[in-house]
Amino acid sequence: MHDIKAIRQDPAAFDKAMARRKVSPQSAALLKLDEERRSVQTELQSLQSTRNEKSKEIGAIKGKGGDASALMDEVSALKSRMTELEERDRTLGESLNQHLASLPNVQALDIPDGDDEEQNVELRKVGEPKRNNDKVPDHSEIGEKLGMMSFETAAKISGARFVLMHSGLAKLERALAQFMLDTHTTEHGYTEVSPPLLVNDKTMFGTGQLPKFEEDQFRTTRGDWLIPTAEVPLTNIVADEIVEEETLPRRYTAFTPCFRQEAGAAGKDTKGMIRQHQFYKVEMVSVTTPEQSEAEHQRMTQCAENILKKLELPFRTIVLCTGDAGFGSYKTYDIEVWLPGQGRYREISSCSNCSDFQARRMNARCRPKGEKNTRFVHTLNGSGLAVGRTLIAVLENYYDPADGGVFIPAALKPYMGGLEKILPVK
RNA sequence: GGACAGGUGGCCGAGUGGUUUAAGGCGCACGCCUGGAAAGUGUGUAUACGCUAAUCCCGUAUCGGGGGUUCGAAUCCCCCCCUGUCCGCCA
Numbered sequence: 001m002h003d004i005k006a007i008r009q010d011p012a013a014f015d016k017a018m019a020r021r022k023v024s025p026q027s028a029a030l031l032k033l034d035e036e037r038r039s040v041q042t043e044l045q046s047l048q049s050t051r052n053e054k055s056k057e058i059g060a061i062k063g064k065g066g067d068a069s070a071l072m073d074e075v076s077a078l079k080s081r082m083t084e085l086e087e088r089d090r091t092l093g094e095s096l097n098q099h100l101a102s103l104p105n106v107q108a109l110d111i112p113d114g115d116d117e118e119q120n121v122e123l124r125k126v127g128e129p130k131r132n133n134d135k136v137p138d139h140s141e142i143g144e145k146l147g148m149m150s151f152e153t154a155a156k157i158s159g160a161r162f163v164l165m166h167s168g169l170a171k172l173e174r175a176l177a178q179f180m181l182d183t184h185t186t187e188h189g190y191t192e193v194s195p196p197l198l199v200n201d202k203t204m205f206g207t208g209q210l211p212k213f214e215e216d217q218f219r220t221t222r223g224d225w226l227i228p229t230a231e232v233p234l235t236n237i238v239a240d241e242i243v244e245e246e247t248l249p250r251r252y253t254a255f256t257p258c259f260r261q262e263a264g265a266a267g268k269d270t271k272g273m274i275r276q277h278q279f280y281k282v283e284m285v286s287v288t289t290p291e292q293s294e295a296e297h298q299r300m301t302q303c304a305e306n307i308l309k310k311l312e313l314p315f316r317t318i319v320l321c322t323g324d325a326g327f328g329s330y331k332t333y334d335i336e337v338w339l340p341g342q343g344r345y346r347e348i349s350s351c352s353n354c355s356d357f358q359a360r361r362m363n364a365r366c367r368p369k370g371e372k373n374t375r376f377v378h379t380l381n382g383s384g385l386a387v388g389r390t391l392i393a394v395l396e397n398y399y400d401p402a403d404g405g406v407f408i409p410a411a412l413k414p415y416m417g418g419l420e421k422i423l424p425v426k
Numbered sequence: 427g428g429a430c431a432g433g434u435g436g437c438c439g440a441g442u443g444g445u446u447u448a449a450g451g452c453g454c455a456c457g458c459c460u461g462g463a464a465a466g467u468g469u470g471u472a473u474a475c476g477c478u479a480a481u482c483c484c485g486u487a488u489c490g491g492g493g494g495u496u497c498g499a500a501u502c503c504c505c506c507c508c509u510g511u512c513c514g515c516c517a
Contacts (some may be wrong), residue, residue, distance in 0.1 A: 218488030
């Protein structure tokens, strides 16, 4: 959501920012609505003022037993115009808000311009990618050969884009989640949260899933939405709140299932568990002051990277160009893990600074100590990490071609009861 | 899911159509008093929009949310949401 006052102040700058997002100039249409609305409000408020004053007089006259019918007629005469203005004000406000809510966030100035992922820029690489001399199979093949991963059974039970795991792999998934949560809570200072997984319209609007991305979501028969990421409930913790700035930054983490229709992804990643309707993810969310968000963004990205370092998985971090960044993003770093089975890096985490974009939609504000005025908080979210994709990365990077087994990364052994290796079931 | 009772400022709480500009209390902030503190005492203490140099002043809106009746609504009517208690169901 954008600040109409800021657009009023510098319409050209706003159009320029939208142009980087491939959005045509919007300020003229927005300001026209805004101007008309304010003139309607000015007239309406002056009529309300008159009405209030005269009604008070009527009260005083009647209190003394006098006749106020002349004044009452006068106020009655204002009514039709007032109703008209109220209606107009409402309509204009709605169109203005709808228009503002449909536009993506402005991007940071230091972000590379670009049309798609081809123009993303690599910032750093950590770890040595294992070249595929050993002919590492795809994770789905590894999993099925282990006898612990079945897309067929999942398809029978549910349909396409689901997977069922058992034994060692089911436990490995749980171990990964535990390990990530423990690291974030004990080393990175995040507060663990167990949030609702079904949320209402307002919440989905707050983080920007609605109204534009409705077709990507699952909805219950009651009208609740299944969260597509824990970012949604975690960020909305501060919705409609005014928080003291001393208490910022606030850092939340949660381990939840995520549900996505993958509506626009037909034909993409149909094999394996890269892209599913349901997957587990450990999410990080930070709420900060405007001054803190840039540093917090770096910090959060490092927290995500730290998980991969501990798991000794090779990765690279990239900054998304203007054409590839998400709707609410001010700046986004993606972390991509090396998958030997695919012979390339694949997204495993996305860390975004949403500046005040979500805060405006949620009406989430903060107040500097001792000051009267409030301002909007900044919100950030990042995967820390996508558990399913991390499991894939472990399978492919720790695969042992000698016996088709998978070694357990040292960091996970305590969570796997000391197990060294997952071996195929006989 | 059903029945009943509720939802008023940071908190408690009065208020069933008009001097309510939401009483009063608590808390908080600042001052007075004091050697210092407590007690006492005075003042202030929501958010948004508009106007504006301004966080002053002024205007408007907001008493869970939305709509309606009325010259005038915290108060009356309708719909919805939430909380509590009891019943039912359930892990």
